[in-house]
Amino acid sequence: MPRPPLLLLVLPLLAAQEPPPGPAAASAERRCFCQVTGHLDDCTCDIETLDAFNNYRVFPRLQTLLENDYFRYYKVNLKRKCPFWDVLSHCGIRDCAVEPCQSNKIPDGIKSAGYKYSQEANTSDQDCEEAERLGAVDESLSEKTVEAVRKWTQHDDSADSFCEVDDIQSPEAEYVDLLLNPERYTGYKGSDAWKIWNSIYEENCFKPQSVKRPLNPLASGRGENEGNMFYNWLEGLCVEKRAFYKLISGLHASINIHLSARYLLQDTWSKKQWGHNATEFQQRFDEILTQGEGPRRLKNLYFIYLIELRALSKVLPFFERPDFQLFTGDKDRDGEVKSLLLEILHLIKSFPLHFDENSFFAGSRREAAKLKEEFRLHFRNISRIMDCVGCIKCRLWGKLQTQGLGTALKILFSESQILSLPERGPSPSFHLTRQEIVALFNAFGRISTSVKELENFRNLLQTVQ
Template sequence: MCALKLSVLLAAVSVSIFLLQASGSAEGRCFCQVTGNLDDCACDVETINAFNNDLLYPKLQTLLESDYFRLYKVNLNKPCPFWTDHSHCGVRDCAVKPCSPNEVPEGIRLSSHHKYSAEANEQLDECEKAEHLGAVDVSLSEETREAVLDWSKHDDEAERFCVVDDEESPDAQYVDLLLNPERYTGYKGPEAWQIWNSIYEENCFKPYTVPRPLNPATFYSSTGNEARTFYSWLEGQCVEKRAFYRLVSGLHASISVHLSARYLLGDNWFERKWGPNASEFQQRFDSELTKGEGPKRLRNLYFLYLIELRALAKALPFFQQASFQLYTGQLEQDQKHKEQLLDILQLARSFPLHFDETALFAGDREEAAKLKEDIRLSFLNISKIMDCVGCFKCRLWGKLQTQGLGTALKVLFSERQIEALPKSRTGWPTFQLSRQEIVALLNAFGRVSTSIKELQNFRSLLSEQQ
């Protein structure tokens, strides 16, 4: 532990020296060099950079290439529940190629209740039912025992921050995330603006009505004054509502970094070239081009990183259970990947400056419970908005990252249930994560981790240009 903290400290010092050197060479115009402590937490940017880029990022990327984590089940054909949308992206880069059945390991298909024989479904349901009922007092009547199971299901749903019906939908398909990478697709304009407008205006808490129309393009590119409106929402808000807004803003910033880092730079008959677009990055984050808002967005990205990192650390006891497996049917590989996962989670837990989630919902119990439910319902609504995204590839990654963040919040708000997990299989667990939630949680954090890494690349690129 001491050696790890020393390596983090040394790496932080080297990153700080680099930042100071780059800042001098760019004469203070290297706007992406966010430094110092973050609001509402004791951590600083330099420590996060060193910890992520030098220690965690390489291990995480290796794990995410495994069969268990690269295959994500998603329904991309759900209609938008809020407005009629006929503007599906016609650009070829918006398309998503699903997996054929033989490309998905049998263990994943079975463990995810994928389509197979009705007899197998019935047997699996009966086994699960028997196991669940076995954990209930046998002296109870059959009717009461069934009610207890219904209550357990209801309690699990009450803890969810995202819509999860994709898992059981007949229209859901497995997608190989490595073959459908997140990158700039050309999806933009009023349809894309409407998505972020709905997310911010309808779900972020604010003390007054924001003047309409509000164009989300101003949030990331305009030089007008509308962009300032978003941050004026935070004035006078409690720490929980500030945190919720900053998570949404951090997710938006992270996605924008991904699109800028994997931009279509060239397209001709023999080659399509993808790479970092410094100009696009500047349009979204440059302090002058965004009236000083760009660095705030990047700080919110770091805040998002801290929240999801804390959730991984808190989830460690769940993954340490002997009964838990990253099951694909390849036993040796499955065990190897579980060991890699536990190594990453142990590393996450060793981070020296974790976000202190005890500051959230620490007030009056009744008021805190209402505030938590308000935030849960707002985030649930955001997960539904992702079905309105016209670009299928953007929809895929939007749904995954939203579900991942929602799972992180579920973990943070379930500390007591996680601590109460049974040490054996004799008791019915009080905390559960589905395979879908696990894949989303790790991949969503992988995206944020990649964003932090890409910032380092953009610093170098912009420094060279200047």
């Protein structure tokens, strides 16, 4: 028997603990969530089904998975120069900083794995033969040529990538413990943050020259009528370009939910308190305060959830191969973590209302290839903008979440290669680096957390007087 919608399960519990909300309270909850219900555009799924599936089944298992060593350590270069404009690191509070891991705190298996994801991948005969062959050649190569070969290899590896990823072999790349550096409100806002999102929306989302109004939801002067005109225009776009905007909007909404849910409520010399800020949430998602934009942003959150959920269902064969390990050096624990990972992926695979990605790039072969490449390049450019974020902690989570979404897109457009994977050994057509795996699951963990937090904000707004 299917579970009832999440809201129906929550309301009786609230009624037993709190008096009925007054008119103002009902209005606050209704203005954020009244439109966030029913079927999603371009999808066959409804929001109530997604809430129940995520909050009761996926979210608790995923949080347990992400607490394990394999997924908590992410190697990243937070010192890369912004390629578009000069950046002065700026943050409102000291919690903007990121504390990198000391080398002796990182499991040996993770440090030795490098780009690879398992012990077998590190020590396979093919890798050894390749290393021996290249070792014999390298002695006769100049440093300039060696660097050129390295760049050629990176170019080949990124041919199907939707992100420009860090060179984790760079001396500036460091491991970060994601559990000790959580995503939360840091005080990073104003013109610097506006510039980041403005560049993403205005320069990288698809917009014909005939559309003069800003895509950036933070731009001033966007009235409700103008917003309605924009969404009417958006519906006229092809499904791929419409999806691109919804993905960016959904990611933006998810980040704003995290910042509202882990807001700095108290900061004194003796105490710091982080928690839910309902007022901040309303500023970002209330229908009236956002001139009609807020509920649409929340629906786009569910859209990106469905996209990443579908990617995880597609990549199951990659992780099911017998020789795949989530290698940290602790054999027993690694086996347990892989079992949990497969349990989650099989659960996701069982979801009955997955997004149908076959609607993407379904035109002629030439048109589809051109549009897919344009789609990929736009997203790669967005991944480069993350190096322009002035708040270092915001940069960390921005880079991770864009790499995770880019990995999901890579998976969706690699179905034939995944289905033809060999049972053992490396594949010449599809592989995921450890960085991509860590980013993929942590990025989905962020989206999953956002969906779960909507339940908490619903409850809070019902009690607001």
